[in-house]
Amino acid sequence: MTEIRVLSDEAQFRAHATVFRRAMHWGPPTDEQWDVIRPSYGPDRVLAAFDGDEMIGTTQSYASSLVVPGGAVVPHAAISRVGVRADRTRRGVLTALMREQLSTLPDPVASLRASEGRIYGRFGYGLAGRWRSVEIDAERAVIPGGMTGRVRMIDAEAADKLLPELHETIGLRRPGQIGRWPGWWTRARDRRGGADSSATVVHSGPDGDDGFLTYKVSEVKDNRYRMSIQDFVWAGEDAWRDLWIYASRLDLVHTIEHDVALDDPLTWLFEDPRVVRTKDVFDEIWLRLADVPRMLSARTYGTAEPVVIEVRDRLLPANDGRYRVSPDGAERVEAPADLVIPVDLLGAVYFGDTTFSQLAAAKRIEGTRLADADALFAVDRKPYCGTFF
Structure with missing residues (x-):
């Protein structure tokens, strides 16, 4: 037993x-x-x-x-x-x-x-967020204009102190991003320490430090080098752009590889968009709503007529029930359901990476009012975490 x-x-x-x-x-x-x-x-x-x-x-x-x-x-x-x-x-x-x-x-x-x-x-658990693996031809990568802020390189000791503090301040902005616990940073320090070519740079804007980039460079063959970005966190567009300017203009780097959000505008940074090549799209976030009422109430919703969603949860039956979702929030109700969804697929639509209509077309859920449900759960940014654990 x-x-x-x-x-x-x-x-x-x-x-x-x-x-x-x-x-x-x-x-x-x-x-x-x-x-x-x-x-x-x-x-x-x-x-x-x-x-x-x-x-x-x-x-x-x-x-x-x-x-x-x-x-x-x-x-x-x-x-x-x-x-x-x-x-x-x-x-x-x-x-x-x-x-x-x-x-x-x-x-x-x-x-x-x-x-x-x-x-x-x-x-x-539902597949709630994906990332896009990209490769950049750094030899042809040209970002017009110059930096608006300043980028400085820091040593490992300074990174151990600054990065956790900085991530706590700027690293929780996009849906899907998570807080990092002390043990995560310990492992990150060990990974940096185990790579002779690992480096960290920090971006400063008008209000102080607002982004950082950790990467390593390795030789591929015959004096050709690849940069692998290990960690990339920023507070605003200026920090994001300046850190990419730094990475794309680094000497002795021929290609850059990184994983980005599906809607990341990276391609449009460069004069020639073909320098950015998507190698793969892969799942990142598998989401499990353990407390469905609390999680439905935690997020905001778009503009549409209210929809009653019936949730079924075989493992945690306390989540079973019907929930009225509207622009004002979510609440348990006894009203007839417009659509029925298992908890894993509710997790899949929670961040807006997948829609109710897509799931219905694939015969994964049944119901009506799909367009309203899509509009209520719609988001203006695709989910992305960027923290592997």
Whole structure:
């Protein structure tokens, strides 16, 4: 019989890391790797599945925050290290872990980055945001005009102190962005420290520091170099543009690769839009509304006639019910439903990356008043997180 337990000490945490890494086909952490991994563990949020004394499955959450449409910031759980031992898969272990984790979360919403696209829908996670992987031909990249602010390079010690403070100030502006916990920054510092070519620059505008860029440069072949942007955060358009000017004019860089929001206007920065090539569009945010009434009330809505949405949630039945959504907000009602949607697909439309009409066309939901529902959930910016965990 599977039992779910909360872990609390370092020996358990290291066993947890080993089970998860084995599920991902990696070896157990070495002592050196464990020194890096250990700070990302903490009490209360680490769960494991046991069969007797054997640990057979893992999951974990980090206390974070999330920007929703309209700009409100709500408590958020960043879900990570989800895995089941290879000899115990397809026996309900993951379902037991997910049910326990979601039913005990102190946060109204969770998100994760999915290793496989088919796994998490059955636990109520919906594909709510995607990113676009781009490659820029830096040899032909010309951005007209000069900088409006100043860009300065900082060393690793200064980055360790400044970046968390700066992200807290400017990093929660677009729907989908999340707050970063101390353990995230510890891992980021280790990643920067492990790359000899890693560098960080900070942008300053009229009101002080308002953006930063962390990148590494590596040789591809025969003195040709690629810049890989690791972290890019900005408060306004001037900082965004100036940091791209810096990156595109850097000597000895021939190509630049980065992941951006679907509606990022990067292409229009350059005199020749063909210097920006989209390599792929991939899923980023998998969203789980753990407290549907609270999350429907947290965001703002567009202009349209009210729509009654019936939500079905197999894992968390307290979310089941009908909700009247209008430009003034959302509330539970007993009125007849205009459309019916499972909680995973409600997560998919929550940020506006997907519409009710698209889901209906794909025969994933049924109902009427789709145009009004689309208008209510419409957004002026596509969701994007930019924080991997």
